[in-house]
Amino acid sequence: MKILPKHSLKAWVERLRDTHRVVAPRETYGQYIFEEIENADDLVFDYHTSVLPPKKYLLPPREDLFAFNAKTMEMSPLIEEIQPTVIMALHTCDLHAITLLDKIQGTGHTDQHYQARRRKTTLVSIECLKPCMDHAFCKSMGTLAVPEGFDIHLTDLGDRYAVDIGSEQGEQLIEGLSLFWEPIEADYERVNQVMAGKWPNFDYRLDCDVTDLPDLLAASQDSALWDEVGDTCLACGQCTKVCPTCYCFDVLDEIDLKLEHGKRVRVWDSCLIEKFAVVAGGHNFRSSQARRLRHRFLRKGKYQFESYGLLGCVGCGRCALSCPAHITPIGLLNTLAERRRPATEEASSRS
Amino acid sequence: MTTLLRETLTHSSIYMPTPARIVEVEQFTEVEKWFHLELPSGFTIAHKPGQFVEVSILGIGEAPISICSSPARSNGSFELCVRRVGKLTDALHRLDVGSMIAVRGPFGHGFPIDRFHGKDIIFIAGGLGLAPLRSLITEVLDERGKYGRVALLYGARTPNDFLFPADLAAWADREDVECHVTVDRPSEGWDGPVGVITTLLPKVKFPARNTVVAIVGPPVMYRFVLDELLAAGIAEGNIWLSFERQMKCGVGKCGHCQMHHIYTCQQGPVLSYAEVKNLEEALS
Numbered sequence: 001m002k003i004l005p006k007h008s009l010k011a012w013v014e015r016l017r018d019t020h021r022v023v024a025p026r027e028t029y030g031q032y033i034f035e036e037i038e039n040a041d042d043l044v045f046d047y048h049t050s051v052l053p054p055k056k057y058l059l060p061p062r063e064d065l066f067a068f069n070a071k072t073m074e075m076s077p078l079i080e081e082i083q084p085t086v087i088m089a090l091h092t093c094d095l096h097a098i099t100l101l102d103k104i105q106g107t108g109h110t111d112q113h114y115q116a117r118r119r120k121t122t123l124v125s126i127e128c129l130k131p132c133m134d135h136a137f138c139k140s141m142g143t144l145a146v147p148e149g150f151d152i153h154l155t156d157l158g159d160r161y162a163v164d165i166g167s168e169q170g171e172q173l174i175e176g177l178s179l180f181w182e183p184i185e186a187d188y189e190r191v192n193q194v195m196a197g198k199w200p201n202f203d204y205r206l207d208c209d210v211t212d213l214p215d216l217l218a219a220s221q222d223s224a225l226w227d228e229v230g231d232t233c234l235a236c237g238q239c240t241k242v243c244p245t246c247y248c249f250d251v252l253d254e255i256d257l258k259l260e261h262g263k264r265v266r267v268w269d270s271c272l273i274e275k276f277a278v279v280a281g282g283h284n285f286r287s288s289q290a291r292r293l294r295h296r297f298l299r300k301g302k303y304q305f306e307s308y309g310l311l312g313c314v315g316c317g318r319c320a321l322s323c324p325a326h327i328t329p330i331g332l333l334n335t336l337a338e339r340r341r342p343a344t345e346e347a348s349s350r351s
Numbered sequence: 352m353t354t355l356l357r358e359t360l361t362h363s364s365i366y367m368p369t370p371a372r373i374v375e376v377e378q379f380t381e382v383e384k385w386f387h388l389e390l391p392s393g394f395t396i397a398h399k400p401g402q403f404v405e406v407s408i409l410g411i412g413e414a415p416i417s418i419c420s421s422p423a424r425s426n427g428s429f430e431l432c433v434r435r436v437g438k439l440t441d442a443l444h445r446l447d448v449g450s451m452i453a454v455r456g457p458f459g460h461g462f463p464i465d466r467f468h469g470k471d472i473i474f475i476a477g478g479l480g481l482a483p484l485r486s487l488i489t490e491v492l493d494e495r496g497k498y499g500r501v502a503l504l505y506g507a508r509t510p511n512d513f514l515f516p517a518d519l520a521a522w523a524d525r526e527d528v529e530c531h532v533t534v535d536r537p538s539e540g541w542d543g544p545v546g547v548i549t550t551l552l553p554k555v556k557f558p559a560r561n562t563v564v565a566i567v568g569p570p571v572m573y574r575f576v577l578d579e580l581l582a583a584g585i586a587e588g589n590i591w592l593s594f595e596r597q598m599k600c601g602v603g604k605c606g607h608c609q610m611h612h613i614y615t616c617q618q619g620p621v622l623s624y625a626e627v628k629n630l631e632e633a634l635s
């Protein structure tokens with residue numbers, strides 16, 4: 001652990017900007033977005049959840065895969081210019097989301113495009129000491145703390161930050177800088193005090209234990225709730241755009257008017273959109289809104305856990321905030337838990 | 352001022368295909384064509400029966416298509432049978448011998464042929480489903496001694512819709528293969544069976560205990576065929592089906608082909624009924 005006095009923060013960020021693109025939450029019309037900062041004064045550490053998650057720097061909304069000449073069949077891989085990037089002030093939920101993306105993109109066939117961006121990206125997270133918005137349920141999802149996954153993790157101690165270094169990449173960001181001090185005994189005490197004090201500020205919002213989520217969803221596959229909520233879903237796909245762990249994409253070719261030079265690109269896609277599971281000939285294997293909604297929730301709460309050992313939801317609440325139909329994961333999951341409970345209790349009282 | 356560093360891939364992207372040349376084309380039906388393709392020298396597809404490739408026409412796009420040729424006979428080339436059904440396949444149908452396309456793959460798991468050894472085999476193909484199955488049928492017939500009795504049940508819409516006519520004739524001539532075909536709608540001169548594919552099943556009387564079934568066809572066919580096979584006592588783990596899904600990437604990333612927890616492009620497209628029986632998104 002190191003200590004960074006708050007008055008030195010700007011100096012540190014300016015130093016980072018010599019060698020890195022520094023991305024941080026910025027306030028825009030009352031909302032926060034991750035954006036490159038041009039001045040350390042733009043830094044905001046106290047922010048409610050950003051509109052889009054930081055995944056946009058690792059899996060951009062639109063990404064070139066390769067360029068081609070359709071006439072000569074020449075193809076060349078394309079990776080846009082990637083600057084070494086520091087993403088600043090990540091909330092712990094977003095850090096958990098990136099850990100999941102790392103695992104998914106690195107499993108099986110490695111996605112080199114993701115890896116190339118990821119290698120150039122350094123993550124500086126901040127300990128969340130108070131809830132950032134009403135829809136967040138990070139405490140329930142177990143994402144309110146970060147044992148690993150960060151390069152540097154900051155904890156606000158009042159007039160200073162405790163600086164935890166999680167990797168060699170993080171070490172390099174502060175190496176040789178006199179801005180960082182060695183901690184004294186009182187700093188450690190203060191960290192313990194702050195950390196102990198933070199937990200009561202957050203509520204558990206999920207009415208079941210997070211470890212029961214895969215079972216709850218498995219048991220709720222035929223629940224009528226999917227139809228009930230599906231009736232209100234507008235199939236806009238907004239929830240997937242703002243989700244920090246969604247990564248599905250569509251692939252398109254773009255070609256010039258001479259039908260010669262072109263690019264193959266991928267763009268974000270959404271399993272909530274009606275045509276997502278349509279096959280050649282028009283058959284749709286998830287033809288109803290209810291089934292698409294159920295797929296999304298089971299994917300987040302069951303399938304990804306089974307495939308990667310990590311839940312696909314980090315409790316950031318962005319989907320709830322962005323949903324024009326006011327569908328919230330907490331509302332939906334808690335209703336499933338509530339509907340399951342009487343049956344379970346009845347069953348156990350019988351036995 | 353931020354320093355710009357350029358990152359380039361030191362190896363090829365998983366999304367970048369390899370050029371392939373069309374060396375032979377045959378029009379099977381009004382909407383189905385067969386393509387024989389060659390890769391640049393030094394490259395082979397090295398597929399297993401039931402696997403697919405992502406076929407590209409640069410500037411148009413990409414689509415997953417099952418390989419219909421036998422791996423043992425591939426020798427640097429491979430074959431596809433393609434129905435004209437969308438943008439990519441429409442463009443493919445317009446190409447002539449000598450044209451270049453591009454391919455990635457092979458992807459997915461094919462039929463687990465080791466588990467067919469020593470067993471009686473029923474192949475059930477509906478329409479274009481004969482294409483992926485042909486890859487397996489040819490492989491099985493090439494090593495005929497490793498298997499018990501072999502039957503092929505094939506259904507097409509009309510007598511004009513039969514694919515691989517030369518193969519069908521050759522298989523029908525063999526004494527060690529029971530071939531049964533049916534059509535939904537007869538045309539003039541057809542004196543064979545008329546009816547859905549399940550009407551052919553009673554013609555095959557294999558002991559259920561030692562029989563493996565490989566099925567490829569349109570989604571609507573699976574439920575009816577499965578009901579009959581299960582009623583006949585075929586083990587759930589001995590019924591193998593190939594699943595068609597939209598597969599944008601082929602490598603388990605894009606999400607389009609997911610049915611429940613299964614990425615069809617990776618864990619499929621061939622799966623046993625035992626693996627999918629509780630996944631209603633697989634069969635309806």
